[in-house]
Amino acid sequence: xxxxxxxxxxxxxxxxxxxxxxxxxxxxxxxxxxxxxxxxxxxxxxxxxxxxxxxxxxxxxxxxxxxxxxxxxxxxxxxxxxxxxxxxxxxxxxxxxxxxxxxxxxxxxxxxxxxxxxxxxxxxxxxxxxxxxxxxxxxxxxxxxxxxxxxxxxxxxxxxxxxxxxxxxxxxxxxxxxxxxxxxxxxxxxxxxxxxxxxxxxxxxxxxxxxxxxxxxxxxxxxxxxxxxxxxxxxxxxxxxxxxxxxxxxxxxxxxxxxxxxxxxxxxxxxxxxxxxxxxxxxxx
Numbered sequence: 001x002x003x004x005x006x007x008x009x010x011x012x013x014x015x016x017x018x019x020x021x022x023x024x025x026x027x028x029x030x031x032x033x034x035x036x037x038x039x040x041x042x043x044x045x046x047x048x049x050x051x052x053x054x055x056x057x058x059x060x061x062x063x064x065x066x067x068x069x070x071x072x073x074x075x076x077x078x079x080x081x082x083x084x085x086x087x088x089x090x091x092x093x094x095x096x097x098x099x100x101x102x103x104x105x106x107x108x109x110x111x112x113x114x115x116x117x118x119x120x121x122x123x124x125x126x127x128x129x130x131x132x133x134x135x136x137x138x139x140x141x142x143x144x145x146x147x148x149x150x151x152x153x154x155x156x157x158x159x160x161x162x163x164x165x166x167x168x169x170x171x172x173x174x175x176x177x178x179x180x181x182x183x184x185x186x187x188x189x190x191x192x193x194x195x196x197x198x199x200x201x202x203x204x205x206x207x208x209x210x211x212x213x214x215x216x217x218x219x220x221x222x223x224x225x226x227x228x229x230x231x232x233x234x235x236x237x238x239x240x241x242x243x244x245x246x247x248x249x250x251x252x253x254x255x256x257x258x259x260x261x262x263x264x265x266x267x268x269x270x271x272x273x274x275x276x277x278x279x280x281x282x283x284x285x
């Protein structure tokens with residue numbers, strides 16, 4: 001009986017040792033550590049710089065090592081440092097600072113320093129600076145609405161021309177050659193003063209789309225501006241740069257009948273059409 005028990009123990013020991021050596025794994029061998037994430041993680045971003053002709057924004061695609069970083073870091077460390085390509089220009093002022101960036105209720109709030117007020121720019125340059133920020137942040141964060149604050153306060157104008165009292169959206173139009181909305185209004189009024197009414201109504205969206213008859217528009221212009229011999233746009237603001245925009249203007253007109261200057265507030269709605277703008281509506285407010 002004892003011999004049988006010893007024989008069974010021998011058989012079991014032999015079988016177990018065979019199983020352990022099945023995969024030929026040697027003892028005390030250091031196996032490589034498998035990390036849960038690769039150490040070569042890379043993130044992609046589109047940065048919006050000005051093209052070398054200073055006519056529009058262009059996209060510079062950039063890849064940086066590491067995980068997706070904060071929006072503030074993207075602006076400070078990527079956009080503000082300027083483009084790598086010589087085809088693009090960094091229009092962001094060198095002394096402008098990002099004080100904070102906050103996301104709340106699907107809106108990105110960018111708080112800029114008051115150094116923005118030291119900048120002397122024209123309308124086009126202001127639009128390019130503004131949308132370099134807006135487009136970069138909107139594209140990176142995947143959040144449409146971007147609100148600009150200056151020193152923690154909401155205000156009406158970014159610098160001189162563009163309104164920032166409400167959140168702004170990503171603009172595709174700024175990726176095409178910039179067309180000044182106010183030049184359309186100036187040409188429109190100049191045509192009226194020179195009695196070139198047909199030329200003026202060709203700048204009206206409703207006429208181009210055959211929504212209104214030519215004679216009706218001409219009669220309307222003649223009656224409105226019969227005694228006006230001078231028109232000056234004193235100031236204006238633009239609510240955004242996109243396929244449809246609103247212009248808010250303070251306009252001075254000389255009324256020859258009463259021999260006096262009269263000041264009016266006008267609002268104009270413009271629609272982008274064939275790389276320019278047409279006047280959809282222009283009314284006193």
